[in-house]
Amino acid sequence: MVKAVVFDIGNVLIEWQPERHYDRIMPEEDRRAMFSEVDLHGMNDVIDRGGHWRETVFDWAEKYPRWRDAIRRWHDDWIEMASPVIPRSVRLMKALQARGLPVFSLTNFGIGTFDYARDFYPFLEEFDRAFVSGHMGVIKPEARIYEMVEEASGFAGHDLLFTDDRADNIAAAHLRGWKTHLFEGPEGWAARLVAEGLLSEEEAA
Template sequence: MTRPEAVVFDIGNVLIEWQPEQFYDRAIGPEARARMFCEVDLHGMNEAVDRGAPFRETVYATAARYPAWEAEIRLWHDNWIEMATPAIPHSVRLLAALKARAIPVFALTNFGDDPFRIAEPHYPFLRDFDRTFVSGRLKVTKPDPAIYAAVEAETGLAPAALLFTDDRAENIDVARARGWATHHFDGPAGFAARLVREGILAEDEAA
C-alpha cells in the first residue's frame, strides 16, 4: 500500500471549532436560538457565503427579510470570529509537526473568502499550509467532486498520495471514491494515531 505523501486538512471542527448554535446559546439563550434556527435557514445562508456570495451583504440581506431576528442574524457577520472559536490545540500541533517534517500540508475547506480573511490574523497557523483551497474563492463547495479535482490538478499529486481528514462523512465519501486516503475526524487523538500508523509522524511528534 502506498504511504500518503501529503496531508489535507478540513478546517471547521478539525482545526477550529465551528458551532454557531453554541454561540447563539450564549448570546440569546437556547430557547430563542432554537426558535430562530427553526424560522431562518442560517446554515443555508452560510453555505451561500461558502460558495462565494459576499459575506456582509448576504448576512444583512437575510437579516432584513426577518425583522424579528434582524439584530441577531447580523451577529453572524458582526461577531463572526466569536463564532469560529476556539482553535483545537492538538490539531494545530499536528499541523506544526507535519510542517517540521517537511510533509506537504494543504487545506480543503468550505469557508467564505471574507470570513477566511477575517480568520487569518486570529489563527496564524492558517498561513502555514503549502496550498489552501477555500470554497469561497473556488466558487464550489465540498462534497462537489470539482473541488477535489482542483486539489489534484493544482498539487499534481495522485489521489492515493493524499490523506484527507474531515469531520463530515459526505465529504470523506467523495474523497475516498476518488482514491484518496481518508480519515473521518472525530477528534485530534484519532487523527494523531492515524498519522502514526501511516508512518508519517512518530508517536512523540503526534502527541
C-alpha cells in the first residue's frame, strides 16, 4: 500500500530544457559545439551537490573563454531554462494532498537555484517534505539519497511511489524496493495514480 508519493521536479513539475533555451539565444550549431566541448550538465551536478550557484557557473565560464558569456547565461537566464510549469502535474500533487496523502519532492536541485525557483513557483513550498540534493550533499541516482529519504520519512521503499523522468533515477529507486513510474507526461502519471487507487478519474483530470 502506498503511504506517500514522491515527485521529481525537473521535467515532472517544471520543464527543464537548457538546450532549448540556448537554441533561442544562439545558433543551434554553436550550441551543439558548446555542449560538446563543455560538460554543462556536469557543472550543474556540482551545483546540485551543494556547490555555490553563481561561483560555480562563473568559474566554469572562465575556463572556456570562447563560451564565457554563454556559460554565464546558465546563471543569468536560469529561470528561463527552468520553465514553464507543467500544470496538470501540479494539480495531481495538490489532489493527492487533498486526499491526505503525504507528497514529497526528491530532486537534484542546487541550494541557490531552489531558493530562487520558490519565488516563481509557490507550489515548491507546499511539499510535505522537500528532499533537495543540494542540502543533502548527494544526487540521484546514487543509492544514498534514496536511503536518506527512507530514514528521514520513516517509510520503507514499498511504502513509496516515486515518479521521475530519468530511467537511471527510477532504476536506482526500484533497487531499493520503491514503487516507481517513469514520467513521460502527466497523462501517464495520472493514469498510474488512478490505477494505484490514490485518485479517482475526476480527481486526476
